[in-house]
Amino acid sequence: MSFLISVIIPAYNVERFIEKAINSALLQPEVNEVVVVNDGSTDKTLQILKTLQISNSKIKIYQHQNKVNKGRSASRNLGIKHAKENYIAFLDADDFYLEDRFANDKKIFEENKKADGVYNAVGFHFYREVTPLEKEQLKLNTITKKIKPEKLFDAIISSKYGYLHLNGLTVRKSVFNFIGYFNEQLMVAEDSDIIFKMAIKCRLESGIIEEPLALRGIHETNVFDQKDLYKKYNMKLYESIISWSSKNQISIDEIDVVFNWLWVVRFREKNKLHEDLMYWVMLFMKNPEFLFSYLSVKYFPIIRLRKKLFPFLYKQ
Numbered sequence: 254m255s256f257l258i259s260v261i262i263p264a265y266n267v268e269r270f271i272e273k274a275i276n277s278a279l280l281q282p283e284v285n286e287v288v289v290v291n292d293g294s295t296d297k298t299l300q301i302l303k304t305l306q307i308s309n310s311k312i313k314i315y316q317h318q319n320k321v322n323k324g325r326s327a328s329r330n331l332g333i334k335h336a337k338e339n340y341i342a343f344l345d346a347d348d349f350y351l352e353d354r355f356a357n358d359k360k361i362f363e364e365n366k367k368a369d370g371v372y373n374a375v376g377f378h379f380y381r382e383v384t385p386l387e388k389e390q391l392k393l394n395t396i397t398k399k400i401k402p403e404k405l406f407d408a409i410i411s412s413k414y415g416y417l418h419l420n421g422l423t424v425r426k427s428v429f430n431f432i433g434y435f436n437e438q439l440m441v442a443e444d445s446d447i448i449f450k451m452a453i454k455c456r457l458e459s460g461i462i463e464e465p466l467a468l469r470g471i472h473e474t475n476v477f478d479q480k481d482l483y484k485k486y487n488m489k490l491y492e493s494i495i496s497w498s499s500k501n502q503i504s505i506d507e508i509d510v511v512f513n514w515l516w517v518v519r520f521r522e523k524n525k526l527h528e529d530l531m532y533w534v535m536l537f538m539k540n541p542e543f544l545f546s547y548l549s550v551k552y553f554p555i556i557r558l559r560k561k562l563f564p565f566l567y568k569q
Contacts, residue, residue: 256359257285258423259336260344263328264302265292267346270470271301277349279309283359284342288313288332293322298346326435326443333429341426343419347470349378350420354466358423361458369455370424372396372417376465380472391471394418399459406452406507410514419444420467421460428455433497441482442490449494453507491515492536499542508543512552529554 260278264271271289278287291299291314299314306312315335317323333341340362344350358371374395383391396415400408408414432450435443451457460466491511498508519529533554537544 256283256340256355256362257338258283258340258342258355259332259338259426260284260287260342261329261332261336262287262289262344262346263292263325263332264289264294264298264346265322265325265328266294266296266298268294268297268301269472270347271298272305274344274346274349275302275305275312277351277354278344279311280352281350281354283340283355284311285338286311286313286336288315288336289346290328290332291316291320292324292328293317293320324437324440326437326439330434330437333426333434336426339426340423341429342423344467345420345469347472347475348375348420348467349470350467351465355423357461357466361460362423365458367456368458369428370422370451370457371460372457372462373421373423373460373466374462374464375418375421375467375469377471378468380470383471387471393465394421394469395462395465396459397462399462402452402456402458405457406449407510409452410449410510417448418467418469419448420469421465422448422451422457423460424451424455424457432501436493439486439489439493441479442486446490446493449490450497453494453498453503454501488515488518491518495536495540495543499540505546505548509548509551512548516552526554 258281262274262278275287275289278284289302289312291302302312302314306314313335315331317327317331329343342355358373361371362368374393376393377391394416396408396417398414400414409417428451432447432454436446439446491514494511495508495515498511519532524532533552537549543549
C-alpha cells in the first residue's frame with residue numbers, strides 16, 4: 254500500500270492564516286489531497302479557499318449542510334469521511350507544517366506493519382508579543398522519551414512525559430473504524446479525547462520527538478487561552494472516555510486510570526460532599542456497566558475522600 258496522505262483542516266474565520274497552512278501541506282510530497290472543511294466562516298476564508306483551489310486540484314473544499322458552523326470535531330469528522338487516502342493527518346488552520354513533515358513517518362509505517370499511527374513533536378510560532386513565561390512554557394508539544402505503545406496511554410493521561418498534539422500525528426484511516434470519530438459534544442479537549450482513545454486501542458509509535466515537524470500559531474484569538482472553557486470541558490473529556498470505554502471492551506485497569514484522573518479533577522474543585530455524591534451517582538447510572546464493579550466502591554466520595562485524607566488507615 255502506497256504512503257499517500259489526506260490532510261484534514263477545519264477552517265473557521267481564518268483568512269489571516271489559511272493560505273500558509275494549506276501551502277505547507279501541499280509542499281509535502283506524501284500529501285495527495287488537502288481536505289478543508291469551511292465551518293460556516295463569515296470572513297473571506299471561503300473566498301481564499303476557492304481561489305487556491307483553482308491553481309491546485311489537490312485542495313478539496315467541503316461545508317456542512319446549510320453552510321452552518323458546527324465546530325472543530327464535526328468539521329474534522331466530515332473531512333475524514335470525505336478523505337480518499339489510506340493515511341490521515343491533521344492540521345489546524347492557524348498552524349503549519351515544516352519541511353519533510355512525513356518523511357520519517359513513511360519510513361516507520363513501511364518498517365512496522367503493525368503500527369496504527371506515528372506521533373511527532375510540535376513547536377510554536379508567535380504572531381504576537383509573548384511574555385517571558387510564555388516563551389519558557391511554549392517550547393515543544395512532545396513526549397520527552399520513547400514509550401512502548403502499550404504504555405503510552407498511562408504516560409499521556411498523566412502528562413508524566415509531556416503532551417501530544419494532533420498536528421504531529423499521522424494515522425491509518427482504518428483507525429476510525431474501530432475507535433470512532435471525534436466527539437462532537439466537546440467544544441474543546443476533543444483532540445485529547447481522540448488521542449486518548451487511540452493510545453488505548455491502537456499502536457502509536459514514536460516518531461521525531463526531539464524537534465518540531467509542525468508549528469502552532471500563537472495569536473490573539475487562540476481558543477486554548479479560554480481557561481474557563483477548558484476547565485468545564487476537561488471533566489467532560491474524562492466522562493467521554495469512560496462512556497466510550499464501556500462500549501468498547503476496554504480493560505478495567507485502563508478504565509480505573511480514567512476514573513482516577515476524573516476524581517482528581519473533581520477533588521481540586523473542592524465541591525461540597527452532597528454535590529460529589531450526586532455527581533458520582535449520576536455518572537455510574539449513565540454507565541451501568543461499572544455500577545456493580547469495584548470502581549463504584551473505590552470512587553464513592555466518602556470512601557475515596559477518607560483514603561485521600563487518611564492514607565495510613567488503609568495501608569496493608
